[in-house]
Amino acid sequence: MLDEITKTIAPHGLVISGALHPDANDISNAKTLILLSPRETFWDIFKNAPEYTDNTPNPIDRWSKRVISDIAMHLNARTQFPFGGPPYAPFLDWAKQSGRAFSSPLGMLAHDTYGMMISYRGALAFDHKIALPASPSTSPCETCAAKPCLSACPVNAITPEHGYDVATCHAHLDTPQGETCMTQACRIRTSCPVSVAVKRETAHNMLHMRAFKGET
Numbered sequence: 037m038l039d040e041i042t043k044t045i046a047p048h049g050l051v052i053s054g055a056l057h058p059d060a061n062d063i064s065n066a067k068t069l070i071l072l073s074p075r076e077t078f079w080d081i082f083k084n085a086p087e088y089t090d091n092t093p094n095p096i097d098r099w100s101k102r103v104i105s106d107i108a109m110h111l112n113a114r115t116q117f118p119f120g121g122p123p124y125a126p127f128l129d130w131a132k133q134s135g136r137a138f139s140s141p142l143g144m145l146a147h148d149t150y151g152m153m154i155s156y157r158g159a160l161a162f163d164h165k166i167a168l169p170a171s172p173s174t175s176p177c178e179t180c181a182a183k184p185c186l187s188a189c190p191v192n193a194i195t196p197e198h199g200y201d202v203a204t205c206h207a208h209l210d211t212p213q214g215e216t217c218m219t220q221a222c223r224i225r226t227s228c229p230v231s232v233a234v235k236r237e238t239a240h241n242m243l244h245m246r247a248f249k250g251e252t
């Protein structure tokens with residue numbers, strides 16, 4: 037079944053980034069949840085989708101809803117999305133329960149393959165149990181001696197002591213010095229040694245960062 041899901045989602049630029057058997061009282065009411073994230077081909081596929089050029093807000097969220105809903109129908113599953121709240125579906129908890137993503141020293145998630153560049157586009161909820169492989173269950177942060185994430189932000193907008201100071205982050209993005217964060221993505225996220233392997237186009241980074249700034 038996992039193979040079938042992988043084959044179905046791959047042409048849409050998506051990959052299984054986590055899977056879990058949620059507790060009986062989980063809000064998803066699912067026996068199996070499959071978390072979906074962008075893979076290397078995502079941007080080329082998305083760029084050619086109608087949502088990219090229709091000049092309507094939240095293009096990636098709208099693309100995710102359309103594409104993942106179609107996939108779910110095909111696989112006889114239900115959907116969950118990380119956006120559209122509040123209330124928000126507990127993607128951070130699901131990610132951690134999957135054993136493939138972990139709280140980094142800054143609180144932001146670090147994933148075994150995508151590091152801090154992990155993001156989720158949606159989840160497939162199945163009413164039956166799908167056999168899942170064992171996950172690594174050791175955080176990449178445990179073996180990361182340098183911990184560059186702790187000093188990567190030019191304005192210390194995220195600290196272990198005070199969490200995420202969104203206003204400080206926003207203010208920096210509006211300055212010339214903040215341009216690198218806008219075009220090359222958040223410097224904390226890209227400093228993660230696991231994230232370094234994740235290559236993203238400038239336009240992709242800018243779309244997310246502009247959405248974060250409330251500009252799209």
Ligand code: B12
Nearest residue numbers: 118124125127128144145152155156200202222244245248
């Ligand atoms: C609201 C929200 C935000 C708010 C956070 C408000 C705040 N902290 O005051 C804002 C808009 C600022 C935000 C920003 C970002 N977010 Co956000 N966010 C969410 C969202 C939609 C809901 C979280 C929530 O309120 N849950 C309910 C409450 C009750 O639970 P909670 O655990 O207390 O939630 C807190 C944390 O989620 C935290 N948080 C949310 N995003 C981020 C990002 C960072 C860097 C940190 C430290 C904390 C943080 O803030 C929440 C409220 O306090 C989740 C998706 C989801 N469904 O979980 C994504 C999510 C957590 N965000 C994510 C991402 C990718 C980002 C961005 C990096 C987006 C980008 N630019 O690409 C930015 C950070 C900017 C940057 N430096 O790059 C990812 C996870 C990334 C990770 N590795 O951990 C998620 C899971 C979305 C996804 N589709 O994958 N986000």
